[in-house]
Amino acid sequence: MNEYVKRVSQSLEQKYHHETEYLQSVQAWLEMIEPALCDDSRYEKLDLLTRMVEPERMFTFLVPWVDDQGIAHTCHGYRVQFNSAIGPYKGGLRFHPNVNTSVVKFLGFEQTYKNALTGLPIGGASGGADFDPRGKSNREIMRFCQSFMTALYRYMGADTDVPAGDIGVGSREIGYLYGTYKRLTGRSESGALTGKGLTYGGSKIRQEAAGFGTVYFLARMLEHQKDTLEGKCIAVSGFGNMSWGVCRKASELGGKVVTLSGPDGYIYDPDGVATQEKFDFLLAMRQSGDDRVEAYADRFGVEFYAGKKPWEVPVDIVIPCATQNELDVEDAISIVANKVRYYVEAANMPATATALKLLRLTPTILTAGSKAAGSGGVAVSALEMVQNSLRYSWSRSEVDRRLRCIMSDIYDASAAAAEAYGLGYDLIAGNDIAAFKKIATAMIAQGL
Numbered sequence: 001m002n003e004y005v006k007r008v009s010q011s012l013e014q015k016y017h018h019e020t021e022y023l024q025s026v027q028a029w030l031e032m033i034e035p036a037l038c039d040d041s042r043y044e045k046l047d048l049l050t051r052m053v054e055p056e057r058m059f060t061f062l063v064p065w066v067d068d069q070g071i072a073h074t075c076h077g078y079r080v081q082f083n084s085a086i087g088p089y090k091g092g093l094r095f096h097p098n099v100n101t102s103v104v105k106f107l108g109f110e111q112t113y114k115n116a117l118t119g120l121p122i123g124g125a126s127g128g129a130d131f132d133p134r135g136k137s138n139r140e141i142m143r144f145c146q147s148f149m150t151a152l153y154r155y156m157g158a159d160t161d162v163p164a165g166d167i168g169v170g171s172r173e174i175g176y177l178y179g180t181y182k183r184l185t186g187r188s189e190s191g192a193l194t195g196k197g198l199t200y201g202g203s204k205i206r207q208e209a210a211g212f213g214t215v216y217f218l219a220r221m222l223e224h225q226k227d228t229l230e231g232k233c234i235a236v237s238g239f240g241n242m243s244w245g246v247c248r249k250a251s252e253l254g255g256k257v258v259t260l261s262g263p264d265g266y267i268y269d270p271d272g273v274a275t276q277e278k279f280d281f282l283l284a285m286r287q288s289g290d291d292r293v294e295a296y297a298d299r300f301g302v303e304f305y306a307g308k309k310p311w312e313v314p315v316d317i318v319i320p321c322a323t324q325n326e327l328d329v330e331d332a333i334s335i336v337a338n339k340v341r342y343y344v345e346a347a348n349m350p351a352t353a354t355a356l357k358l359l360r361l362t363p364t365i366l367t368a369g370s371k372a373a374g375s376g377g378v379a380v381s382a383l384e385m386v387q388n389s390l391r392y393s394w395s396r397s398e399v400d401r402r403l404r405c406i407m408s409d410i411y412d413a414s415a416a417a418a419e420a421y422g423l424g425y426d427l428i429a430g431n432d433i434a435a436f437k438k439i440a441t442a443m444i445a446q447g448l
């Protein structure tokens with residue numbers, strides 16, 4: 001291993017040994033970008049790596065709120081402003097009980113490199129709270145969002161830091177957050193948050209973008225193999241926004257998503273999640289706040305496997321859409337045994353380090369990482385910011401066309417960088433190297 005990489009990695013490990021997700025994501029990336037380090041002696045001279053793997057700024061705040069029974073609760077809120085080399089901080093807010101400094105730092109780190117290749121001027125950020133939206137009433141959600149925003153509003157803004165949704169934060173939460181931001185600042189600053197509703201500055205296709213983007217990226221991988229989605233079976237995890245978009249676009253292109261999952265287990269639908277009724281049911285299931293996928297099996301009379309993960313199902317394509325580390329080495333072994341041909345990450349860091357290594361090193365499986373394939377959501381967020389600054393709104397087909405071009409460009413940049421560094425068709429390394437070089441160039445140009 002390169003001496004400089006080793007030093008940076010060891011120093012992080014000493015300082016942040018308890019932040020496992022953050023270390024896992026940074027260490028995997030350091031391994032990927034190593035071949036590009038000898039390109040420019042300034043990377044080391046300016047200690048660029050340290051400044052690229054640690055957040056420029058981060059803060060935590062308390063979020064007190066009162067439930068419907070009048071009982072007070074105190075949650076912990078976070079915002080990580082990771083990197084501003086190429087634009088204002090940009091990234092989602094996650095409301096989930098497992099949110100902590102390690103999770104928001106790993107998300108902010110991945111977001112920085114995900115955003116870099118969209119071709120739009122956005123830096124990287126992430127944040128959220130250890131609030132559990134499960135089973136909460138609408139009024140409780142609103143009060144929580146209002147309290148959260150009173151703590152965050154003075155540190156964000158269209159040219160500073162632009163939050164959006166993530167797990168547990170959808171259009172309803174963005175509405176309450178935006179409404180509170182507007183009251184606190186007295187300004188209709190639509191570019192301060194993305195994922196807004198269509199009646200007050202949101203972009204068409206934003207809701208679909210995460211899943212559509214992943215399938216557009218996958219379509220380029222299939223094309224490279226002179227193959228198509230027609231007749232392919234896909235295993236998907238989760239049943240949120242990302243999964244919903246993947247099901248819709250995959251079925252439009254002739255593929256069939258046969259699994260969905262939740263914390264309770266997974267469902268297997270041999271006919272595919274492929275009708276409007278099923279798409280709508282996913283949204284209703286999500287809105288119920290129950291976080292159980294069994295409801296799908298009850299509704300459509302398909303099998304439900306309690307406590308199991310969908311990776312045991314033999315399919316052509318695997319697309320993890322749920323959350324970090326949802327796929328471990330045993331899952332990877334069954335994916336290999338099932339002769340899966342494409343492994344495309346939609347969620348952030350869905351595989352453990354060993355599981356990903358195993359999948360990448362299996363020559364019959366083509367792999368793509370979430371910093372490339374999972375960037376459709378933030379790409380359309382950036383297009384939402386463009387439309388807000390124009391005080392204009394593009395048509396669905398216009399936004400969709402731009403999203404498809406962006407995903408295609410990310411694919412090309414990843415494949416080209418892999419090729420240039422003699423890494424063959426390693427899209428994950430290619431994507432990390434291309435994004436690294438873009439941010440490094442911007443940071444060097446702007447001085448220390």
Ligand code: 2IT
Pocket residue numbers: 090091092093111114162163164165166167194348374375377378379381
């Ligand atoms: O992981 C992601 O890209 C997001 N949660 C969306 C971030 C954004 O700013 O739209």
